[in-house]
Amino acid sequence: MTAVAVDPAAVYTLRHADDCLVLSHRLAQWSSRAPSLEEDVALTNIALDLLGQARALYTRTSELDRTGRSEDDHVFQRDERDFVNCLLVEQENGDFAVTVARQLLFSTYQLETWRALGGSTDRQVAAIAAKAVKEVTYHLDHATQWTLRLGDGTAESHERMRAALERLWPYTAELFETDAVTDDVVARGVAGDPQRLRAAWDSSVDQVLREATLERPSTSWTPTGGRRGLHTECFGYMLAEMQHLHRAHPGARW
């Protein structure tokens, strides 16, 4: 990021915009290759909701940081280090169980985040969040149904779901981190304290796992860095694919 002092609220909205965009792109990668036609449609519909949320948040970010960047500038003209999404959303799709686990862990976090932001002192952010709550409630329901079906299904589906949770669990710690940006927006009432979301997230996820006969993974490895632009290896490849056309043909329209 540049050294210019920007409104921490702009950094905060950019983080959530990037979360939405990156997960949207990952889900769109399932298009034409989901386990069934219904799932193909479901995952791409969820991707579409997230893309809509990202667009509204990018627009708000540009109002707050006064750079005048367009939605396309945010999405296509920034480099890897400029993206401030959490590491969880950029993780590769893996098998269907990994995608379901990522949806469960992230949608639970997003639902709690949007609920808190519904009371934001930033009225535009509050409006975006109030709209998104309804959509994410549905995403979480979808992820919950699949977690139950796979976890409490066959020996094979249970094992895949267990492995998926174990693979992604380390990335959930980052969701609740605080830093100078979150301290500032919490103090001004723009956002809720990420650490206070943790209890609701824990009890919601734990309940689904219990019903799905799955155990909560235990891990001491808690990778971090996404909010500062430090990403896992897979992210650069995703970005290259996502941005290639736009950068190879500047200004192209269709």
Add this chain to the structure above:
Amino acid sequence: MVTIAVDRVRRVAGEVTDPEIPVLTIDDLGILRDVRIDGSDHVDVDISPTYSGCPALETIQADVAQRVRDAGYENVTVNVVLSPPWTTDWMSDAGRRKLREYGIAPPRSRGADMRLLQLAVECPVCGAAHTNEVAHFASTPCQALRRCGSCSEPFQHFKEH
């Protein structure tokens, strides 16, 4: 005078149809929120998206602007208003009837306590109350896929939102 003009622009704008479910107008959907005309004949139209990522919104914006210009107002701005968030409770009775006739089960209405007033999603083909959800999502974000337990016909349901 201004009221008559506003009513006229509102009627004209409200006739714009949803490009994805062309049987519905934006007035039926309840996404046309407000129309204002200022002293210099500048028209502001407020519309709300059904879902954040609804791809029909930009087409609807362009169609509304064109209709208002055709009605004689050169300067028109179509604003997207997010708050309060749109709900299927704003869909008109006419809209619900048109959806059913089109083969899509309309969203169920909610009472003041937010509970659904009618528990079953009825089959738009045969009217049976015994139907099952096949998939949470369908051809657009606002619909789910169901199948009738009586006539076996698959159909889309405009989800309560």
